[in-house]
Amino acid sequence: MPxxxxxxxxxxxxxxxxxxxxxxxxxxxxxFGTLGFVNFAHGAMFMLGAYAAFVVLAYTHxxxxxxxxxxxxxxxxxxVLERGLLRFFYxxxxxxxxxxxxxxxxxxxxxVRFFFGSDSQRVSPPQWGNGIVDFWGLFYYPLYRVExxxxxxVFLLALYLLLxxxxxxxxxxxxxEDRMMVGLLGIDVRRMFLLVFAVGAMxxxxxxxxxxxxxxxxxxxxxPFLVEAFVVVVIxxxxxxxxxxxxxxxxxxxxxxTTAFDPAYSQASIYAVMALVLVMRPRxxxxxxxxV
Amino acid sequence: xxxxVIRKGAALTTRRGLLKAGVGFGAAGLLTSIAAPRVWAxxxxxxxxxxxxAQGKSVFAAGLFPLTGPYAAMxxxxxxxxxxxxxxxxxxxxxxxxxxxxxxxGGVLGKKIEFGVADTQTQPNPAVQAATRFISENKAMVMTSxxxxxxAVALDELAQRKKVIxxxxxxxxxxxxxxxxxxxxxxxxxxxxxxxxxxxxxxxKQLGRNLKAAYLVPDYTFGTSLYKSLTDAFGKYGWTVxxxxxxxxxTTDFTSYLxxxxxxxxxxxxxxxxxADSVTSTKQAxxxxxMKKMKYVIPLFSGFAGKDLGxxxxxxxxxxEPWWWGEQDQYPLARxxxxxxxxxxxxxxxxPAANVYNSMIMWADAVERAGTFYPPEVIKALESGQKVDTVxxxxxxxxxxxxxxxxxxxxxxxSKSEMNGAEDFFKMVEVVPGEQLMQPIEQTGCHMPPxxxx
Numbered sequence: 001m002p003x004x005x006x007x008x009x010x011x012x013x014x015x016x017x018x019x020x021x022x023x024x025x026x027x028x029x030x031x032f033g034t035l036g037f038v039n040f041a042h043g044a045m046f047m048l049g050a051y052a053a054f055v056v057l058a059y060t061h062x063x064x065x066x067x068x069x070x071x072x073x074x075x076x077x078x079x080v081l082e083r084g085l086l087r088f089f090y091x092x093x094x095x096x097x098x099x100x101x102x103x104x105x106x107x108x109x110x111x112v113r114f115f116f117g118s119d120s121q122r123v124s125p126p127q128w129g130n131g132i133v134d135f136w137g138l139f140y141y142p143l144y145r146v147e148x149x150x151x152x153x154v155f156l157l158a159l160y161l162l163l164x165x166x167x168x169x170x171x172x173x174x175x176x177e178d179r180m181m182v183g184l185l186g187i188d189v190r191r192m193f194l195l196v197f198a199v200g201a202m203x204x205x206x207x208x209x210x211x212x213x214x215x216x217x218x219x220x221x222x223x224p225f226l227v228e229a230f231v232v233v234v235i236x237x238x239x240x241x242x243x244x245x246x247x248x249x250x251x252x253x254x255x256x257x258t259t260a261f262d263p264a265y266s267q268a269s270i271y272a273v274m275a276l277v278l279v280m281r282p283r284x285x286x287x288x289x290x291x292v
Numbered sequence: 293x294x295x296x297v298i299r300k301g302a303a304l305t306t307r308r309g310l311l312k313a314g315v316g317f318g319a320a321g322l323l324t325s326i327a328a329p330r331v332w333a334x335x336x337x338x339x340x341x342x343x344x345x346a347q348g349k350s351v352f353a354a355g356l357f358p359l360t361g362p363y364a365a366m367x368x369x370x371x372x373x374x375x376x377x378x379x380x381x382x383x384x385x386x387x388x389x390x391x392x393x394x395x396x397x398g399g400v401l402g403k404k405i406e407f408g409v410a411d412t413q414t415q416p417n418p419a420v421q422a423a424t425r426f427i428s429e430n431k432a433m434v435m436t437s438x439x440x441x442x443x444a445v446a447l448d449e450l451a452q453r454k455k456v457i458x459x460x461x462x463x464x465x466x467x468x469x470x471x472x473x474x475x476x477x478x479x480x481x482x483x484x485x486x487x488x489x490x491x492x493x494x495x496x497k498q499l500g501r502n503l504k505a506a507y508l509v510p511d512y513t514f515g516t517s518l519y520k521s522l523t524d525a526f527g528k529y530g531w532t533v534x535x536x537x538x539x540x541x542x543t544t545d546f547t548s549y550l551x552x553x554x555x556x557x558x559x560x561x562x563x564x565x566x567x568a569d570s571v572t573s574t575k576q577a578x579x580x581x582x583m584k585k586m587k588y589v590i591p592l593f594s595g596f597a598g599k600d601l602g603x604x605x606x607x608x609x610x611x612x613e614p615w616w617w618g619e620q621d622q623y624p625l626a627r628x629x630x631x632x633x634x635x636x637x638x639x640x641x642x643x644p645a646a647n648v649y650n651s652m653i654m655w656a657d658a659v660e661r662a663g664t665f666y667p668p669e670v671i672k673a674l675e676s677g678q679k680v681d682t683v684x685x686x687x688x689x690x691x692x693x694x695x696x697x698x699x700x701x702x703x704x705x706x707s708k709s710e711m712n713g714a715e716d717f718f719k720m721v722e723v724v725p726g727e728q729l730m731q732p733i734e735q736t737g738c739h740m741p742p743x744x745x746x
Contacts, residue, residue: 006555013547118364120571120600132581142579214579216571220361224542259548264511264538
């Protein structure tokens, strides 16, 4: 049996990774819920955020600027992609939508590889993130990782306020429940789709910026992260913001706590839980029956 | 499932290259079928792509490298090196001039070499698919392949089945020339056993005996094999295992493994991860203060560890590589290789490039000595133990398991002020000759199948 201190530190670590997963997954889930398709380019958008951070940090050394740049780059990219390409696919069969986001993902990854190469770029934590936090002598955690939880939480809160406390959010949530009815009520669904896609993409971009200082920044960095985000969305329930947050924290804890017992089962555990959820409650923990 | 499909998409970019190579080769074949002189003194039965693949003016070499994923930087290093070695073999160079059998130039047995490269996506299945295409469509006479032991082992099996020689390039797992050894597979690069045997005495001298070590282990054949080799090699000096953390390839967050290691009471941490995974885990280890708690060792530095991690991190760290460009101080051919490579690609080649380069030189030399492309004769020539001058000095293959006898440089990271140029990341503590490091053949678990076996 692992020591209490180790279990505590693993639980905290799961929480830290979970908030980031939640941010990434909430973008994925609102895009799916509103636009009705799975954005396979979400991992590539996460990666774009990290590269935006790399470029901006090289010039400004300001992490705040990097966060803003990560959001801004994804705003521009997502608007261009939605207007120029994806909107033509809303009425196409699901396989076409799947293929077009796959294709986008490949193009974004190979585009970045073309300009930056395959080797990893160095992104350091901000100056104010250097140091180690002592948790009552029980365990230590890097300061930046603690701050990262806060940054991710701020963005999650912003998303929550946008979705649940604005009229736009009301429309988006209504759209998730019944797209056609929202359209019939005279709401501009086109504009709403664009906004949701942009917000979802920006969530991925910001997650990429936060993650960059503790990861190798390479063109493929988003791919494994996307897989984990899918697991989160399936566990939490497709289209559910709350599900993405709870699912993200759950997956983070699973990955982390199993490591304390047997690291070899860490990755397998999340798929086991996903399978269990699919068997017991196919709509996911927070999903509703009949939702797209 | 999702990763598969995404990466399958990525392979599209290379499919065009494949196609182009195929067209070029087809055209060459057409021309020569009209006027090809028959130069064979002896006629051999057909086997694999022989004689079809050797009847034209050119022969085809297939490169199967990871161009996407965590090892992509090393894969591109290999791709460039294949291009360079093909140019050297076709047009001559200072390196080929130094190898007697290759001195006359103009390709191999008078045939120009053409090549194609496909993305393995660091996974066995896509690698085997691409290789099968090269064999059936391009009649490839030789393959050179891999970063990743899982890929190398899969391609060796394919090589045995299809009767086409595979010169596995970057694969360190002992199994490649151990229990998975194949008659048609050759691996020149030093394996985990050799790397560990080279590292253990040097590190023990520096850090002491009877230490406790924690291991971060990539959860596939390479990682588990390196773990076994390290624990065996260091066990002789009384080192014990404090923690073994298995992490999958492409892990996004190593934090939980690092917390375990930080708690294990180890004196030393061995980080066995490679490529981008090594960068991620090392970055996180620094943030968790692991390096202050214990000695940090990267037993096999990745090809671009220096550039990826930088001298601030690497200073003082010990490890090995199967080849380091600093070997040019000892081997003149390495000097020519490094110069030509740098001239063409603006950086110094790393060990994946050297692996591909040397493997192709070994193959070309064997074909020349055999006087034919007929695979059993080429294999015989490769197994003859002939020492060949390469960019890693004189190397040869052990016949019993097809393991290359190559030297292993033990490295230590330089500080910024010690660096002499932007890529001078390591000093070579020692270059240990390969013959001192070989695993006794009865321990390898290799039962070499006969030529005919499938």
